[in-house]
Amino acid sequence: MQKFMKWMTDVVGPKADAIAQNPWVAGIQDAINRILPMILVGSLITIYNVVRNYINKLPDMSDIRSYTFGLVALFMAFLIPYFIMEHKKHDNMKYIAGLTGLSLFMITVNPQVLKTGYLYQFDYFGAGGMFVAIIAGLFVAVIMNVFASVSFFKEDSAMPQFIQQWFDALIPIFIVVFVGWLIVIQIKFDLYNSIIALFKPLISVAQTYPGMLLLYLIPTIFFSLGISGWVFTPILTPIALTAITANAAIAAAGGHAVNIFCDEVTFALIALGGRGCTLPLSVMMLRAKSQKLKAIGKTCIGPSILNINEPLVFSTVAWNPMLMIPMWINAVVSVTIVYFTLKVGLVAIPTAVFSLWYTPSFLQGFFVSGFGGVVLTAVVFAVTWLIWYPFYKIYDNKCLAAEVAGVEDDD
Numbered sequence: 001m002q003k004f005m006k007w008m009t010d011v012v013g014p015k016a017d018a019i020a021q022n023p024w025v026a027g028i029q030d031a032i033n034r035i036l037p038m039i040l041v042g043s044l045i046t047i048y049n050v051v052r053n054y055i056n057k058l059p060d061m062s063d064i065r066s067y068t069f070g071l072v073a074l075f076m077a078f079l080i081p082y083f084i085m086e087h088k089k090h091d092n093m094k095y096i097a098g099l100t101g102l103s104l105f106m107i108t109v110n111p112q113v114l115k116t117g118y119l120y121q122f123d124y125f126g127a128g129g130m131f132v133a134i135i136a137g138l139f140v141a142v143i144m145n146v147f148a149s150v151s152f153f154k155e156d157s158a159m160p161q162f163i164q165q166w167f168d169a170l171i172p173i174f175i176v177v178f179v180g181w182l183i184v185i186q187i188k189f190d191l192y193n194s195i196i197a198l199f200k201p202l203i204s205v206a207q208t209y210p211g212m213l214l215l216y217l218i219p220t221i222f223f224s225l226g227i228s229g230w231v232f233t234p235i236l237t238p239i240a241l242t243a244i245t246a247n248a249a250i251a252a253a254g255g256h257a258v259n260i261f262c263d264e265v266t267f268a269l270i271a272l273g274g275r276g277c278t279l280p281l282s283v284m285m286l287r288a289k290s291q292k293l294k295a296i297g298k299t300c301i302g303p304s305i306l307n308i309n310e311p312l313v314f315s316t317v318a319w320n321p322m323l324m325i326p327m328w329i330n331a332v333v334s335v336t337i338v339y340f341t342l343k344v345g346l347v348a349i350p351t352a353v354f355s356l357w358y359t360p361s362f363l364q365g366f367f368v369s370g371f372g373g374v375v376l377t378a379v380v381f382a383v384t385w386l387i388w389y390p391f392y393k394i395y396d397n398k399c400l401a402a403e404v405a406g407v408e409d410d411d
Helices: 002-021 023-054 062-066 069-087 091-108 127-147 161-168 170-186 191-206 209-224 229-252 263-270 279-287 291-305 310-317 321-343 361-404
Strands: 112-114 117-119
Touching: 002 023, 023 062, 023 069, 023 127, 023 229, 023 361, 062 069, 069 091, 069 127, 091 127, 091 170, 091 191, 127 170, 127 191, 127 229, 161 170, 170 191, 191 209, 191 229, 209 229, 209 310, 209 321, 229 263, 263 321, 263 361, 279 291, 279 310, 279 361, 291 310, 291 361, 310 321, 321 361
Parallel strands: none
Antiparallel strands: 112 117
16 A cells, blocks of 8 residues: 555656646636536526426526526637636737637537528537537647747837737638638538547446446545546546536437436535545544544534535545545445446436536435435435445544544644
8 A cells, every 4th residue: 555655646646736737738627617607507597497397487597508508618619728828828819819719619510601691500509519619729729829939020029019919810810710611611521520429439438337437436536645636627527518418408309318427416426525425424523532533524514515525635534545445435336326326217317407516415416316316315425424434433543542642643
C-alpha cells in the first residue's frame, strides 16, 4: 500500500494536476462550469413538472428548458475558444475567438439551405451537440492561437489598437469559416453526424456496467488522493448530458429510457453525500468517541446533507488508507447496486435533466426516479453504511487512543 501511495503521490498526482492545468483542458472545463447555471434552470423546470403532475392547471413551462439547457452546445461553441485564448494569455483574441466558434458551429449543424434562408434543427443546439461544439471550439482555438502573434502592423504603428485587432483577426476568421463552408455547404459532408459517430463508441461504453464503473471509480480514487473529481468534467459531462437528452427523447416518443450513466443517476442515487458515498460516514462521526472526529462530523454534516463532501474528504479521508479503502469499495458497490436495479427495471431510469446536486439525497431520488428512487437511495445508504462502519470504528478507536495518550494523530 505504501508503494502505491508513493507512486500516486510522486507520479500520478503531478501528472493529473499538469493535465488539469493545461490551457486546452482547462478551457473546456471552464466552459462547462460556466454553462452550469443554464443546466440548473432546466433542473428547476423538472421540479416544476413534478408539481404540475399534481396540479394540472399550471402552465407548461418546458420551453424555458429548451432555451436554457436546450442551447448548451451553442454556449459551449462560444466559451471553449474564449477560455482557451484566456488561458493562453491572448486576451485580445478571446471575444473574437468565441464569436468565430459560434459561426463555425452554426455551419456544422447542417443547416438546410432554402430560398428564404437557412433552416436549423433545434435539437442540434442542445446537449446532443456538445461533442461537436467541443471539436469546433478546439479547431477555432488552434487557428486563433497560431495567428495570435501575427500582426499586419508594427509595434510603433499609429493605428489605434482596436483597429489593429480588427484587421489581425480577419485571416483566422476567414480560414475557420471557409473550412466549415467548404466541408459542409460545398462538399455537403455531414460533419455534425460524423463527429457524433466518432464519439458514439465512447458514449456506448459508458452505458455498460464496466464502463460506468470505471468512469465513477477512477475519479473517486483521485478524489481520495486530494485531486477533485472536477478534473474529469471535460470527459464526463458531455457523456452524461448526451445520455439524459437521449433518455428524454426516447420517453417523449413513448419508449423506455436506456442510458443509465448520467448525472441524474450519479448525483441522486450513487454519490450520497458526495462522491464516494460519504453521507453515512458523516452521520457516524456525529457519535464518534474521538473528540476530533466528533468535531469534524458536526462541522461536515451540513455540507454532507447538501452533497458537498470536500470538507469531510480533505479533513479525514484523503491520504488516509483506513478510510480510502472503504470509499473505493463503496464506489464499486453503489454503482453495482444502482446499475443493475435500473437495468432490470425495478426503478425507473431518469428521463429529465436534474443537476441540482446539492439537493438532499433522498429528495433527489424522488425527483429523478419517483418513490422507487427513494427506496433505492435507502438501500444504497444502508449498504454503504455497513461497509464504512468497521473501518470507521477502527479509525475512531485509533484517534481516541491517541487523544487519551496525548499524542496528536498525523492522519
